[in-house]
Amino acid sequence: MSEPSTSAPLLRLRGASFGYGERVVVTGVDLEVHRGERVALLGSNGSGKTTLLRGVLGLAARTGGTVEVGGEPAPSRRSRRRTGYVPQGMSVGGGIPTTVREVVATGRLPLRRPWRPAGRADHAAVHRALEAVDMADHAREDVTELSGGQQRRVLIARALAAEPDLLVLDEPLAGVDAASAGALAGTLAALADHEVTILVVTHEVGPLADVVDRALVLSHGRLVHDGPLVPGLLGASDDLDPAAATATTRRAEGQADGADPLRHQHVHHRDEVEGRAGRGWVDHPDTRPVAVGADEHPERHRA
Numbered sequence: 001m002s003e004p005s006t007s008a009p010l011l012r013l014r015g016a017s018f019g020y021g022e023r024v025v026v027t028g029v030d031l032e033v034h035r036g037e038r039v040a041l042l043g044s045n046g047s048g049k050t051t052l053l054r055g056v057l058g059l060a061a062r063t064g065g066t067v068e069v070g071g072e073p074a075p076s077r078r079s080r081r082r083t084g085y086v087p088q089g090m091s092v093g094g095g096i097p098t099t100v101r102e103v104v105a106t107g108r109l110p111l112r113r114p115w116r117p118a119g120r121a122d123h124a125a126v127h128r129a130l131e132a133v134d135m136a137d138h139a140r141e142d143v144t145e146l147s148g149g150q151q152r153r154v155l156i157a158r159a160l161a162a163e164p165d166l167l168v169l170d171e172p173l174a175g176v177d178a179a180s181a182g183a184l185a186g187t188l189a190a191l192a193d194h195e196v197t198i199l200v201v202t203h204e205v206g207p208l209a210d211v212v213d214r215a216l217v218l219s220h221g222r223l224v225h226d227g228p229l230v231p232g233l234l235g236a237s238d239d240l241d242p243a244a245a246t247a248t249t250r251r252a253e254g255q256a257d258g259a260d261p262l263r264h265q266h267v268h269h270r271d272e273v274e275g276r277a278g279r280g281w282v283d284h285p286d287t288r289p290v291a292v293g294a295d296e297h298p299e300r301h302r303a
């Protein structure tokens with residue numbers, strides 16, 4: 001087997017469709033995520049965001065198209081090792097007293113040989129992960145006594161302990177107070193500085209507006225925007241009829257970082273977004289809609 005290309009995108013989907021049993025939830029998604037990118041996956045409730053993540057991880061069935069991680073077909077054992085996952089709404093500890101370090105150390109288990117004690121590399125990886133989320137000072141504390149935001153950071157550290165290339169997070173800010181959301185956003189920004197590639201599902205765009213450098217929007221299981229994070233993304237996606245979801249906004253090629261005048265305008269509140277529905281990304285000069293064909297079918301992408 002030939003070596004995967006080092007220039008390949010870290011994640012590449014071609015005409016990928018995912019679902020459960022007979023039901024196809026996500027249809028014909030083409031996207032690429034490159035090393036070091038910080039990508040938000042947005043969309044209204046039920047649009048298929050979690051299913052897309054789960055499909056990439058092999059936890060939802062792929063019904064068409066292809067998924068590659070690091071240039072290799074996914075899911076595979078190798079792709080799972082390269083992808084850290086922080087699922088939605090997961091709690092830590094389960095009421096049983098467990099230290100922060102013990103929880104994070106479980107992230108090393110897939111890499112360790114069975115029945116062998118943790119080695120130096122495992123301890124070092126756990127320590128690095130704790131430092132990355134600024135929880136090293138809490139390593140001996142009982143996780144059940146931490147705040148919700150701190151528990152999320154522990155879960156992120158657990159995923160990082162496996163030293164993934166791609167970190168996938170599903171609603172990491174959900175259910176935490178504003179201050180904790182701000183701290184978590186800071187954690188994600190710091191990870192990005194460590195060149196961790198991030199794909200994050202979120203409803204709360206505001207705290208992450210300065211963290212992510214690109215937004216994907218799903219509407220009724222189809223990707224309808226791939227480009228800068230601009231006001232109106234969520235509202236516009238809600239307005240789209242699935243049959244008319246022909247516009248995939250491509251990343252503005254050659255656009256210099258920071259060239260987007262709206263890049264730093266935060267979308268603070270869903271109501272505010274919905275008030276802009278119908279304008280938002282559709283009219284934004286840097287996010288030109290590109291017709292991809294309403295009848296596009298995953299089968300057409302098969303090699």
Ligand SMILES: Nc1ncnc2c1ncn2[C@@H]1O[C@H](COP(=O)(O)OP(=O)(O)OP(=O)(O)O)[C@@H](O)[C@H]1O
Pocket residue numbers: 020023025043044045046047048049050051052
């Ligand atoms: N395990 C499952 N079996 C069958 N259908 C499912 C399953 N999980 C999700 N679905 C369905 O898939 C659709 C998309 O759900 P999904 O959770 O991917 O959406 P989402 O965009 O992440 O929503 P939310 O923002 O509410 O988390 C929904 O209609 C949901 O009922």
